[in-house]
Amino acid sequence: MSIQKKVVIAILAAGFIALSIGLSLTYYQVRNVLTEAIGRDFAEIAKKSAERFDAAVKEEIATIRRLSEDPAFVKALKENDKDTLGLHLTHYIKYAEEREFRRQWQEIKFQNKVKLAALIKERTGVVVDPHSLFDIQVKRIHEYKRQHLNALHVITLYQRIKKNPNLDVVPRTVVFGGKAAPGYFMAKLIIKLVNALADVINNDSDVAGRLKVVFFPDFNVKNAQTVYPAADLSEQISTAGKEASGTGNMKFSMNGALTIGTLDGANIEIREAVGEKNFFLFGLTADQVKEFRAKGYNPRQYIESNPELQYVLDSLIYGRFSNSDTEMFKPIVDSLIHHDEYMLMADYESYIKCQEEVERAYRDEERWVRMSILNVARMGRFSSDRSIRDYAEKIWHLKPVRIEVE
Numbered sequence: 001m002s003i004q005k006k007v008v009i010a011i012l013a014a015g016f017i018a019l020s021i022g023l024s025l026t027y028y029q030v031r032n033v034l035t036e037a038i039g040r041d042f043a044e045i046a047k048k049s050a051e052r053f054d055a056a057v058k059e060e061i062a063t064i065r066r067l068s069e070d071p072a073f074v075k076a077l078k079e080n081d082k083d084t085l086g087l088h089l090t091h092y093i094k095y096a097e098e099r100e101f102r103r104q105w106q107e108i109k110f111q112n113k114v115k116l117a118a119l120i121k122e123r124t125g126v127v128v129d130p131h132s133l134f135d136i137q138v139k140r141i142h143e144y145k146r147q148h149l150n151a152l153h154v155i156t157l158y159q160r161i162k163k164n165p166n167l168d169v170v171p172r173t174v175v176f177g178g179k180a181a182p183g184y185f186m187a188k189l190i191i192k193l194v195n196a197l198a199d200v201i202n203n204d205s206d207v208a209g210r211l212k213v214v215f216f217p218d219f220n221v222k223n224a225q226t227v228y229p230a231a232d233l234s235e236q237i238s239t240a241g242k243e244a245s246g247t248g249n250m251k252f253s254m255n256g257a258l259t260i261g262t263l264d265g266a267n268i269e270i271r272e273a274v275g276e277k278n279f280f281l282f283g284l285t286a287d288q289v290k291e292f293r294a295k296g297y298n299p300r301q302y303i304e305s306n307p308e309l310q311y312v313l314d315s316l317i318y319g320r321f322s323n324s325d326t327e328m329f330k331p332i333v334d335s336l337i338h339h340d341e342y343m344l345m346a347d348y349e350s351y352i353k354c355q356e357e358v359e360r361a362y363r364d365e366e367r368w369v370r371m372s373i374l375n376v377a378r379m380g381r382f383s384s385d386r387s388i389r390d391y392a393e394k395i396w397h398l399k400p401v402r403i404e405v406e
Helices: 003-014 016-022 027-038 040-048 050-057 064-069 071-080 089-097 099-124 147-163 185-201 221-230 248-254 267-274 286-295 299-304 307-317 330-338 344-363 365-377 384-395
Strands: 133-138 172-177 211-216 233-236 258-261 279-281
Touching: 089 099, 089 365, 099 211, 099 221, 099 365, 133 221, 133 344, 147 172, 147 185, 147 211, 147 307, 147 344, 172 221, 185 211, 185 330, 221 248, 233 248, 248 258, 248 267, 248 365, 258 267, 258 344, 258 365, 267 279, 279 344, 299 307, 299 330, 299 344, 307 330, 307 344, 344 365
Parallel strands: 133 172, 133 233, 172 211, 233 258, 258 279
Antiparallel strands: none
16 A cells, blocks of 8 residues: 555544544444545554444434423423433333323323424414324435435325225325525425425315325424424435434434334434334345445336336326426436436335335324334433543543532
8 A cells, every 4th residue: 555545544544533523423434435435445444443433423413402392201201200311211111101101192292293283384374183193304305315205105195095085094294394405406396396295185175184295394493393392203214325324313203203214324223222113114225225236226127017106106297296297397207217316216115015004003002102102212322411421431531520519
């Protein structure tokens, strides 16, 4: 290896922790990014430092204090136990089996949904039912985050109900929110698609009371304080291998939402923490995504083998949601049929089946509430207090200093 290359690698290694902290990436995510960029030499250096950095940076940044966005949840926990709410949230797992605590939990969640329903009506004029399943995806709009996969599921539900008006479905309110970069045409077109779906679906009496679609405008930190606590289902459906970490997924889970998602970013650690049975998993893994690309990924084979998916895409091709304008959403359809860089077509069937499992779970109220409680109780590992403690112990080798306050 040349001197120049060694110098480059040394500089990269020296900035390794700063990069991981600044971008909220885990040790492994930063290592993988740099390894792909400059090859195996960095991988060898990174491997030697793994033991030192692993414990401190494996789960980053998100703080359990986000739970304070929902004071009612905190109050319910404290009323059932006098211990301080903090790192040891696992102490509250036992309450998942107490009927009265589950009743309180369910009532708090419902009141949070009532608050969000009122805000949605105020901001958009759309009336939603707080008794319905609140299915929420709020985050930056980007193709890899796959808001358009969520939109394809909405179309699938809509067309199933239209085809069979007597179909027994769980009433669902699907909420989207987020901003697109100023020059990102496709992201803006996805926002346009969501609003177009809302215009048609929310005004169709055939699906009234069973499906509503909302694009929540100007989603920001202030609005998040109402949105996160009201969510039943958190959509974390990015293409595996694309998400650096994510914190929205943590905030949703900390506020009692269940996650439907891929093995991507912090979803991996969240699923490990809350338990596989309390997480709705679907889709390709990051390794499978790489393998598919290496072999020559062809989205058409998934479309041609799935008549329902063909029907969904046809609805966009023939202008079903654009007043017969066949050009409006053509860029989205063309991208999915001919390129599909983020593999929506490969994950579509798995996603739809997983959403059906969500419905089955939501019908069992007791099961759903237990899962919600366990999601909160097992999220203590994502506390910023825990993260700072690990930095102090594993990197800085510092011991806490007790301060007496008069």
